[in-house]
Amino acid sequence: MKKEQHYGLMTAITMIVGICIGSGIFFKADDILRMTGGSVLLGVLVLCIGAFSIIFGSISLTELSIRTDKSGGLVGYFEAFISPKMASAFGWFQTFLYFPTINVVVAWAAGIYTLIVLGLPNSLEWQVLIGVVYLLLIYGMNFISLRLGGYFQVISTYVKLVPLIGIAVIGFFWTKGHPELPADLTAVPLTNVGWGWLAALAPVAFSYDGWPISTSITNEIKNPKRTMPLALTIGPLIVLAVYVTYFLGMNKLLGSEYILAAGDQAVYAVGEWLLGPSGGTIITLFVIISVLGVTNGVTLGNLRMPQALASKGMIPQSEKIAKMDLKKQLSFASFRVSLICSLFWMVVHYLTQKTGILAGGDISEIAIVFGYMCYPILYVKIIQMKRQGEIKSLFKGLIAPVFGILGSLVIVVGGIVSNYTYVPIFIVICFLFCLAGYRYYEKNVQQK
Known part of the structure; x- marks a missing residue:
């Protein structure tokens, strides 16, 4: 059944900008500084490398989106361009691991900032509990109305730009x-980390990631062959400009030492520094709305994925999950699968944070790194299409995908450097999800 086309160019752009900007830049800025030894110059460099990957990657994918x-x-x-079995493999990874892990980590971040505003003890248990509440509310809003979720995406994107542009x-x-550094904060010395700054690419990848999620609503976009190429080009460029100017602004206002010591509370601190005692609360409220916009954007893509796979016969109970409600333009079964996966990974996220096995990272960063291991498969296909004459543009058919591949490789190396022990283990888990999807489709086709 053909889905109704009810989203325009602005929703597509704000979905990309709204997912990328919102959580990562706020609670990963201190991580980027820490891994670069407090060097602002290296921080800007890794932000540019991250943008390098998504800008050229998204421009390349426009050649697939229009075909x-x-x-x-x-x-x-x-x-369409590789094989149904590979699509099933990648679909299982996205549906059961990539989307839900990003979703829960972003909702958890909203919990962190909510506790800061309320002045409550910022314990992991409270962070996760509030994160679950936010997750349920966002899912509920999108269940009531898909258009309501789209409107919230646009509004939250504009709201989040207020503190970012203001600080910049x-x-x-x-x-x-x-x-001056408050007495209750411990100073963190600036260090020479050598090539260790590559580890900063893991939090940078998180900060930028989300742009591929917008492609999940391509069939619900008005005039997608014109709209999606524009959105996939304009969106990442906006993200790059906002990130670099915000990062420089924060360091100009607070200084590297203060940001390193304050950690996730640096945004609250800059609000107090600029606007007085209530300033921290005001700016953090903007941040919370911003982060919830990310959760909403991920949910917009997340709740559709089980239905998309089911419509292709790629997951068990496909007939049931593929059934759409005509009024809501949504599969109730797909909604349930998506929500259950998110709640499951919230439990896993809590356990990994409680035990500290990811050394300051989180489960979503690993899923993101694995995603960058998969994207080059599409980039290589685009290069092949250029050589066969199907794609005429030298830039989109060769230069952009080559740079996209290089950017992806750098992100993967940085992700592994961030945690030599556990990142490879979780990458193997991601691969096993892909293998399960590949084997399921292969077996399902044989049975048919």
Whole structure:
């Protein structure tokens, strides 16, 4: 059944911008500084490397988006241009691991900032509990109305740009010194980390990731062959500009030492520094809305994935999950599968954070790194299509995918460097999800 086309260019752009911008740049900025030894220059460098990957990657994928109307975003691209079995493999990874892990970590971040505003003890248990509440509320809103979720995406994107652009502009003209470090914070010395700065690519990848999720609503976009290429080009460029200016603004206002010591509370601190005692609360409320916009954007893509796979016969109970409600334009079974997966990974996230086995990272970073191991398969296909004459543009058919491949390789190396022990183990788990999807489709086709 053909889905109704009810989203326009602005929703597609704000979905990309809204998912990328919102959580990572707020609670990963201190991680980037820590892994670069407090070097602002290296911090800007890794932000540019991250943008390098997504800008050229997204421009490359526009050549695929205009050549297929298959559902499922990147899964549809794998199905149309690689093979249905590979599409099933990648679809299982996205549906059962990639989407839900990102979703729970972002909802958890919203919990962190909510506790900061409320002045409550910032314990992991409370962070996760509030994160679950936010997750349920966002799912509920999208269940009531898909358009409501789309409107919230647009509004939250504009809201989140207020503190980002505000801090960037104020920082540009700032001539005063930095605030003194409060007595309750421990100073973190600046260090020479050598090549260890590559580890900063893991939190950077998280900060930028989310742009492929917008492809999951391609079939619900008005005039997708014109709209999606524009969205996939404009969105990442906006993200790059906002990230770099915000990062420089924060460092100009607070200084590297203060940001390293304050950690996730640096945003609250800059609000107090600029606007007085209530300023921290005001700016953090903007951040919470911003982070919830990310959760909503991921949910918009997440709750559709089981139905997209089911429509292709790629998961068990496909007939039931593929059935759409005509009024809501949504599969109730797909909604349930998506929600259950998210709640499951919230439990896993809690356990990994409680035990500290990811050394300051989180489960979503590993899923993101594995995703960058998969994207080059599509980039190589685009290069092949250029050599066969199907793609005429030298830039989109050769230069952009080559740079996309190089950017992906750098992200993968940085992810592994961030945790030599557990990242490879979780990458293997991601591969096993892919293998299960591949084998299921292979067996299902043979039975038919």
